[in-house]
Amino acid sequence: MNRKIQIGVMGSAADLNYSKELENLAEQIGYLIAKNNATLIFGAEKDYDSLSTAACRGAKKAGGMTVGITYNRGLDIFEKENVNVIISTGLERGGGRETALVLSCDGIITISGGSGTLTEIAIAYQANIPIVALKNTGGWSDKLYGHYLDERKRLKIKGVDTAEEAVETIINLIKNKYEK
Numbered sequence: 001m002n003r004k005i006q007i008g009v010m011g012s013a014a015d016l017n018y019s020k021e022l023e024n025l026a027e028q029i030g031y032l033i034a035k036n037n038a039t040l041i042f043g044a045e046k047d048y049d050s051l052s053t054a055a056c057r058g059a060k061k062a063g064g065m066t067v068g069i070t071y072n073r074g075l076d077i078f079e080k081e082n083v084n085v086i087i088s089t090g091l092e093r094g095g096g097r098e099t100a101l102v103l104s105c106d107g108i109i110t111i112s113g114g115s116g117t118l119t120e121i122a123i124a125y126q127a128n129i130p131i132v133a134l135k136n137t138g139g140w141s142d143k144l145y146g147h148y149l150d151e152r153k154r155l156k157i158k159g160v161d162t163a164e165e166a167v168e169t170i171i172n173l174i175k176n177k178y179e180k
Helices: 018-034 051-061 094-103 115-126 141-143 163-177
Strands: 008-011 039-043 066-070 085-088 109-110 131-136 159-160
Touching: 008 018, 008 051, 008 094, 008 163, 018 039, 018 051, 018 109, 018 163, 039 051, 039 094, 051 066, 051 115, 066 094, 085 094, 094 115, 109 115, 109 141, 109 163, 115 131, 115 141, 131 141, 131 163
Parallel strands: 008 039, 008 109, 039 066, 066 085, 109 131, 131 159
Antiparallel strands: none
């Protein structure tokens, strides 16, 4: 592959009241993605923080490339985000933005997650995009790791325990996919 690997980080929005521990984990994942010379793709929010935006902060701390996919129109995003590239989809939350977000990724890592993360997991599954879920983070990540989403058994959602394992696993899954 001649371009940088593009890894998405998907997870709970702030209105799900995630812990500071999960926010730190997301930042660590973003940091490790950047240190592995991959591009971080994330859901750039316009109104509040999320685990995806925390991953962006981590990647920026490591000097990494970040691409935020946002909903609706305009390039305005949540003030804490320090992103290199913003892509405004003109689409709303609830399927449209999530489709553009996931299909821009070679693989995704999920942390906790509500209905938006569930949508992103389903889109990745349908598109045969590798999925790694952080165990013991709650939400859909805990409910779905180790499982297939349906009887087609396209790909199993890999469950991992640490940020390091998440990044290493997703990079290996992506490389194996492209070597075939």
